[in-house]
Each structure stands twice: as structure tokens, then as C-alpha cells.
Amino acid sequence: MTAPTTATDVNQPTLQPAAPTGRRLSWPVLLLIIAGALALTSLVRIVTGADGITNVSQMSTALQLAVPIGLAGLGGLWAERAGVVNIGLEGMMILGTWFGAWAGFQWGPWTGVLVGLAGGALGGLVHAVVTVTFNVNHIVSGVAINILALGATRYLAPLAFEGHPGGSAKQSPAIESLGHFTVPGLSDALRDLNAKGWFFVSDIAGLLGGLVTDVSWLTLIAVALIPGTWWVLWRTAFGLRLRSCGENPVAAESLGVNVYKYKYLAVVVSGALAGLGGVFLSLVANPFYLEGQTSGRGYIGLAAMIFGNWMPGGLAIGAGLFGYTDSLNLRGGSANVHALLLLGALLLVIGAIWLAVRKKYVQAAITLVVGALVFAWYAGTDEVPNQVVSATPYVITLVVLALSAQRLRMPKADGLPYRKGQGK
Structure with a gap:
């Protein structure tokens, strides 16, 4: 007889995620590391x-550049x-940019936000049907x-935007802004300091x-989603059941969890959040849709998630790091990247x-x-060549993932095929 699905039942040792490899950093230690990195950056700035x-x-x-990566x-x-690998984040972001811009042009920016969410969620639904119901390889489905x-x-785009002022086969007309705000007094004081x-x-x-x-209002929503996700996934029975599906779906099913659901x-x-990242690009970062607007941010977002060890806080730090390096392209890129060479040398x-x-003498040398x-x-x-400046975000992505790889632990059943009743 199937056991009832309750928070108490699901909270059994068999469903608890295994401990990550290596020691987890406590918040005081993490904050100390961040403060040390900022102090070193300050020293480099002065020198x-x-x-x-x-x-x-x-x-x-x-x-602004970190928000779509973080989403x-x-x-x-x-x-x-x-337990579902989502390589299709880039495609879901693309759907979010187009649907958000199309609806924003037709009915206003906040309607564009909702429709862009729906567009990304549609991509997520397709990925779920293909991978969960039909058990297609997750990587193949995501690439598809x-x-x-991109093809859709x-x-x-030509059907929706051609013939309108400012619109073309690759670009939408300008869209009304969602609006920005600045904290009066505090912003000026911090700028002076x-x-x-x-x-x-x-x-x-x-x-x-x-x-x-x-700061955009959509930025506030995106930032609030970080602690919101942590609370839902790590402090509710719903979140525990969901995470159990990524760790041990057979054990979860034996306790009455509907794994497919x-x-x-x-x-x-997942698709809705990626779509929201796309909406940010087409309504906030640029007030129009443009073909190729995502520029691989879905893949960098995946890298930020891996860097963060599948945790919201680490993901936020990774997105901030990648957003910062990307911002060097826009503001004094060559001089700033040249200065960061000194910072990189000191960190090495x-x-x-x-x-x-730690007596790892070969690696140290x-x-x-x-x-x-x-x-x-x-x-x-x-100075450094402009090509190096443009490549900096992607180089940082590879370096950070290489350095953090030994501390990572993905969910045990991530990407593994699952069929209902396979544990019987």
C-alpha cells in the first residue's frame, strides 16, 4: 500500500541530499573572503x-548585466x-525576449513581462514533455x-514587426520602459563617497x-527571487519533495511523491525564469527585441549555477562575477581589464x-x-587588445569553473532517466 504524501514522510533519511564534497563555507568565512577580494581590488585600483x-x-x-544571467x-x-538537465535555457530566454517584446509593443511593458514569462514556460513545458514523459536524452532535448x-x-519577427516604425525582420519597434528608480539622497551620498x-x-x-x-523594478523582482527560491526549495515540504526527485526519485515515489508532477x-x-531573463533583455537592458539578443547568456547562467554548487546564494555570486566582467566591455574596457591583470596575478x-x-607543491609551482x-x-x-576585452567574460567563466570543480556536487539523479514504478 502506498504511503501517504506528507512532509513528515518525505523528510526521511533516504530522501535527504548527500553532503557536498569538501567543506562548506560558513557565511562569516564567505563574507570575509568577499571583503578580502574587495580590499585587494581596492589596492589594485589605487596602484x-x-x-x-x-x-x-x-x-x-x-x-544590469548580472540579472538575466542570474535568472x-x-x-x-x-x-x-x-533531476532534469536544462541545456535549453538559451532557447527559453530567446522565447522570453521575443514574446516579451511582442506583447510589450502591443499592450504595454508589464503585459510583456507576463507574456514573456509564458513564452519561456512554454519552452519549459516542451522540454518537460520530451524528457520526463518520453525519456529523451536531456542534452539532446535542450539543444533542440x-x-x-531561434528558428521560431x-x-x-518579420510577421510581427515589419511595417511598423522602427521595426524590421530582426528588430522590434521601441517599447515603453518599465521605469527605473534611484534612492534619493543615498545614491548621491554614495556617489560622492x-x-x-x-x-x-x-x-x-x-x-x-x-x-x-x-535600478529597474524588474531588477528588484529578480533579486527577490534568489531568497524566495531558497525558502521554497529548502524550507517547505514542497521544496523537499521536489529536491527528492533530483536525488532519489525511486525513494520519493515509494513515499507517495508524484515524481512526474x-x-x-x-x-x-525553470523555463518561466529563463523567459523572465529574456524579458529583461528586451524590455530593460534594451527597450526592443533584437535577433541574437541573448548572446549566450543562457549558457553563462548555467555556468553560474554550476559555480554556485546548485545553491541560490552561490549562483548569485557567480552571476555577479560574470555580470561584472561583462560590464568591462561597456565602460573603459581596455584600461580596466589591464588593471585586472594585476589583480589576477595577485590572486594567483x-x-x-x-x-x-596544503603541501600541494606541484600545483603551487x-x-x-x-x-x-x-x-x-x-x-x-x-593596454590589452579589444579582442581580449570581449573574450574576458567567457575566459572568466572557464577559469572559475575549472577552479571550483573539485567542490561541486550535482543532484545524484540529475539527468538520469526515470520511469514510474521502476523501483518495484
Whole structure:
């Protein structure tokens, strides 16, 4: 006889996620590391004179660029916590950009937000049907959705936008803005403090100033979704059942959990969140739809999720890091990236010392050599090529994932096929 589905039943040892490999960082230690990184960045700013790396405008741009990456990563987290790999985040973001811009042009920006959510959710539903019901390989399904979304929007864009002022086969007319806000008084005070160039204090002011200057209402919603996701998935019975489907679906089914239902819900929510990231691109970052607007942000969002070890807090840090490096393209890119070469060299030296303390002498020597080469690059040049500036976000993505790979632990049943009743 099937046991009833209750929070008490599901909260059994067999359904608890296994402990991550390695030691988890406590919040005080994590905050100390972040403060140390910011202090080192401040030192580099003073030495190099590259004030742009922590000014208010740079941080505001970084936040704007981090939001769609974070939303895509959050979508990936929902799906993969339920055991479904979602490579199709890029395609779902593309659907969000087109549907959001189309509805925003027709009926206003907030309607565009809702329709863009629905467009992304539609992509998620297709992915759920193909992977959960028909057990198609998750990677194959995700790649197919990316291709189909691109093809569908290329077909629909000329039908919807051609013939309207400012519209074309690849671009929508301008769309009414969702609006921005700046916290009066506080924004000006932080900007003035940032302009003083003081060690650490001015850099903190720049970081906080970017959070209260020219902020979109959709940004507030996106930021609120980070703790909201944590609370739903880690503090509710619903979240425990959903995560159990990604860890041990057979055990979850034996306790009465409808595994198919939770996988479907998770993947549809995943698509909706990715679609919301697309809406942000077409209604906030640029007030129009443009073909190729996502520029691979769905994949970077997936990388941010992996960097964050499938946790909302780590995902937010990863999205912020990738958004910051991407912002270097827009504001003083060459000078800022050149200054960050010195920061990279210092971080590599610190990493080498840490490895040596842990008696990993070969790795420490290699890290030290790489750090010396990066410093030589910094000392021997006054700027970096524009191609390097453009590639910086993607290089940072690869480096960060390579360095954090040993601490990662994906959900045990992530990407594995599942059939109802297979444990009997």
C-alpha cells in the first residue's frame, strides 16, 4: 500500500541530499573572503589608477548585466534540483525576449513581462514533455529547443514587426520602459563617497551605489527571487519533495511523491525564469527585441549555477562575477581589464601560497608560474587588445569553473532517466 504524501514522510533519511564534497563555507568565512577580494581590488585600483573598476556607474552596469544571467541560472537550478538537465535555457530566454517584446509593443511593458514569462514556460513545458514523459536524452532535448526557439523567432519577427516604425525582420519597434528608480539622497551620498578614492571605503560605496542608482523594478523582482527560491526549495515540504526527485526519485515515489508532477512543475518554472531573463533583455537592458539578443547568456547562467554548487546564494555570486566582467566591455574596457591583470596575478600568488601550505607543491609551482606570466603581461603592456576585452567574460567563466570543480556536487539523479514504478 502506498504511503501517504506528507512532509513528515518525505523528510526521511533516504530522501535527504548527500553532503557536498569538501567543506562548506560558513557565511562569516564567505563574507570575509568577499571583503578580502574587495580590499585587494581596492589596492589594485589605487596602484593602477583605474578608478573605473569600482565606480558607481560600473557597478550599476554590472548589476544590469548580472540579472538575466542570474535568472537563467535560477531557472537551471529549479530544473536540475528536480533531476532534469536544462541545456535549453538559451532557447527559453530567446522565447522570453521575443514574446516579451511582442506583447510589450502591443499592450504595454508589464503585459510583456507576463507574456514573456509564458513564452519561456512554454519552452519549459516542451522540454518537460520530451524528457520526463518520453525519456529523451536531456542534452539532446535542450539543444533542440535552442535551435527551435531561434528558428521560431526568426520566422515570427518579420510577421510581427515589419511595417511598423522602427521595426524590421530582426528588430522590434521601441517599447515603453518599465521605469527605473534611484534612492534619493543615498545614491548621491554614495556617489560622492566613491569619488573620494579612499581605500576600501570608496569601493564599498561604489558597490552599494550601484544597487540604488537607476535600478529597474524588474531588477528588484529578480533579486527577490534568489531568497524566495531558497525558502521554497529548502524550507517547505514542497521544496523537499521536489529536491527528492533530483536525488532519489525511486525513494520519493515509494513515499507517495508524484515524481512526474514535480519534475513537470520544476521544468516549467525553470523555463518561466529563463523567459523572465529574456524579458529583461528586451524590455530593460534594451527597450526592443533584437535577433541574437541573448548572446549566450543562457549558457553563462548555467555556468553560474554550476559555480554556485546548485545553491541560490552561490549562483548569485557567480552571476555577479560574470555580470561584472561583462560590464568591462561597456565602460573603459581596455584600461580596466589591464588593471585586472594585476589583480589576477595577485590572486594567483595567493592561491600558490595556499596550495603550498596544503603541501600541494606541484600545483603551487604551476600556479606561481602562471601568476608570474600574468604579471609580466601587465608590466610589459599599457593596454590589452579589444579582442581580449570581449573574450574576458567567457575566459572568466572557464577559469572559475575549472577552479571550483573539485567542490561541486550535482543532484545524484540529475539527468538520469526515470520511469514510474521502476523501483518495484
